[in-house]
Amino acid sequence: MEKWEQQLDQEVNGNLPKVVEQQIEETLNTLPNKKASRKKWMYSVAAAVVATGIVVSSSSVSTTIADSLQSVPVIGSVMEKVGGLGEKNGQQKGLTVTAGEEVDIGDQTIIFTETLYDGNSIYISYLNTSTDLNKQVLSGVPTVMIDGEPLRNYGIGAGGQKLKEGVYGETMSIRTSEELPDEFLLTLGGETNGSQWQVDLPVEKKGAETVIPLNESFSNEDNHLRYSTLSFTSTSTRVQFQLITPEDSKLIQNGQHFDIQVEDGNGRVLRGIGASSRSALLHDGTVQGQYTFDLEPYGEDLPESITIKPYLMKIPLENEDVEPVVFTTKKWKGEPITLSQGEMGNLTVQSVERIEGDVTITYSVDGEDEAMQSSTFWIEDSENNMYKENRVERRVEGNTFKQTFYDFPAEEDIYLHSTEMDSHHYISNFEVTIDIQ
Amino acid sequence: MNIIKEVKRARKGNKASFEMLIREYKTTMYRVSKTILKQEEDCADAIQEAILKAFHSIKTLKEPKYFKTWLLRIVMNECYTIIRKQKKVIQLDQVPESSSLEEGYSKIETKELLYSLSEEDASVLKLFYIKDLPIKEIAEVMDIPENTLKTKLRRAKKRAQLQVKEEGLQWKSGNNS
Numbered sequence: 261m262e263k264w265e266q267q268l269d270q271e272v273n274g275n276l277p278k279v280v281e282q283q284i285e286e287t288l289n290t291l292p293n294k295k296a297s298r299k300k301w302m303y304s305v306a307a308a309v310v311a312t313g314i315v316v317s318s319s320s321v322s323t324t325i326a327d328s329l330q331s332v333p334v335i336g337s338v339m340e341k342v343g344g345l346g347e348k349n350g351q352q353k354g355l356t357v358t359a360g361e362e363v364d365i366g367d368q369t370i371i372f373t374e375t376l377y378d379g380n381s382i383y384i385s386y387l388n389t390s391t392d393l394n395k396q397v398l399s400g401v402p403t404v405m406i407d408g409e410p411l412r413n414y415g416i417g418a419g420g421q422k423l424k425e426g427v428y429g430e431t432m433s434i435r436t437s438e439e440l441p442d443e444f445l446l447t448l449g450g451e452t453n454g455s456q457w458q459v460d461l462p463v464e465k466k467g468a469e470t471v472i473p474l475n476e477s478f479s480n481e482d483n484h485l486r487y488s489t490l491s492f493t494s495t496s497t498r499v500q501f502q503l504i505t506p507e508d509s510k511l512i513q514n515g516q517h518f519d520i521q522v523e524d525g526n527g528r529v530l531r532g533i534g535a536s537s538r539s540a541l542l543h544d545g546t547v548q549g550q551y552t553f554d555l556e557p558y559g560e561d562l563p564e565s566i567t568i569k570p571y572l573m574k575i576p577l578e579n580e581d582v583e584p585v586v587f588t589t590k591k592w593k594g595e596p597i598t599l600s601q602g603e604m605g606n607l608t609v610q611s612v613e614r615i616e617g618d619v620t621i622t623y624s625v626d627g628e629d630e631a632m633q634s635s636t637f638w639i640e641d642s643e644n645n646m647y648k649e650n651r652v653e654r655r656v657e658g659n660t661f662k663q664t665f666y667d668f669p670a671e672e673d674i675y676l677h678s679t680e681m682d683s684h685h686y687i688s689n690f691e692v693t694i695d696i697q
Numbered sequence: 698m699n700i701i702k703e704v705k706r707a708r709k710g711n712k713a714s715f716e717m718l719i720r721e722y723k724t725t726m727y728r729v730s731k732t733i734l735k736q737e738e739d740c741a742d743a744i745q746e747a748i749l750k751a752f753h754s755i756k757t758l759k760e761p762k763y764f765k766t767w768l769l770r771i772v773m774n775e776c777y778t779i780i781r782k783q784k785k786v787i788q789l790d791q792v793p794e795s796s797s798l799e800e801g802y803s804k805i806e807t808k809e810l811l812y813s814l815s816e817e818d819a820s821v822l823k824l825f826y827i828k829d830l831p832i833k834e835i836a837e838v839m840d841i842p843e844n845t846l847k848t849k850l851r852r853a854k855k856r857a858q859l860q861v862k863e864e865g866l867q868w869k870s871g872n873n874s
Contacts, residue, residue, distance in 0.1 A: 268823070272827050288748065291716075
């Protein structure tokens, strides 16, 4: 490279100036939450990884202040209140470790309350005393250290919801393929506006883990699927497989959503709580994808069998004519009421309990995919403000679920919402039933 | 991050995915904007407008794999819009940017070199040297075939080399400020 080229190379690869970075963050914070108006909306509910971009404005080094937990007007476990199905289950089994670490960030405080590690994922819960969830949530991509050593390969997901005015409860999950010790000090750190923040959290592996190697292969035309493992921990039921397809396979084309439905021997369809995949184009033109699906965990007793049913869901392309979503909306009047979910089935709201701003709704679903059906539900007030911050509904028993929406206006009527959905297109050649016991 | 997956989610209205994508490409957005605009504040404005436009029109993006180049093209369009507005006030093209000694001699020389080239040559060269922006993507951003871009690039480099020789620009070994 000639001298002038070296100089040009340096000049065009300048770092992002603060003024630009700040304006980008401010712009992102002003983006409205979109309320989907098309049929595609429903496809995100199946096994989506909960991930929220998070920004910290400034920070200072943390200090241990266990007392501050008492000063926050939230009673009970944050992990239990706002965590996903996995975190809730882990917390209920007493597998969490109290953290009690506090970080002051600008005019807000982040209080780390609990950690949970089951061998699959690390979960961290925290309270955030900001006035705006989008602007002040902690995460982004913090650096992660295990016993002082940097963790190199990891993914982070985060989500949460408003608990009370000025108090948000959130959880963060860290997944890694690296081997971790059974007990360690987890250090999270970051830099905001030039100032460093860091917090040390105790983590301890708890709970039983059952891993079942599968090694079963199936073919459908030129597509080949090999199930690798099925594992059960306190926070998830995990299915892992490899899918090898031609580059132009229908399974991986734009406009198709490849997913799995997992059902146990008792007919219970498991709710997806997270999914990840990575794929590579091989020299021979085939695409090799590694898929991991996390679904709701089991309690003490594992099921006798698990059936995995891969399916394709058509997602209309942008240039295709799309039928508008048929929303089903009914006002709660104190009596059980049924919402149609189209070909998929029905959702019936059994009861609504209101305690101040907390609205807890018990409902049952009846149909083809109770996991998808139960998650396609939200409430609105009379001004069409949507309440769907709660991340996952809780299974009460069988096909009955319970979901709590926080900070709903006390005087407002409750409008119950769902949508009509088409049936799945199952790929029967890929279906497998695994005997567990 | 699985870009394709996040783009698909963003198209469905997932704001968090859209934010992640923007954060992934923010530095490239800035570097591309800086090839057209001189002031950081203008770059920030162009990127802001581009983010808003991308957010509201991501549904029109047919192929998720083109998200990056689609986004960068929006950034470039916003940069040109800003230039057009500025030209209404003053014909900046006619006014060589004043140099400051604080910038170091080499930077001034690079600017002189680029100014001596045609707008297209300078633009191609600047984009070419941006890291994480391969030729294939530059061609997509500029909406020209890859081979055409390579030809333009060869010519632009040759002209730059000639300028260096003809103008006798002496390249210092770094920033001398």
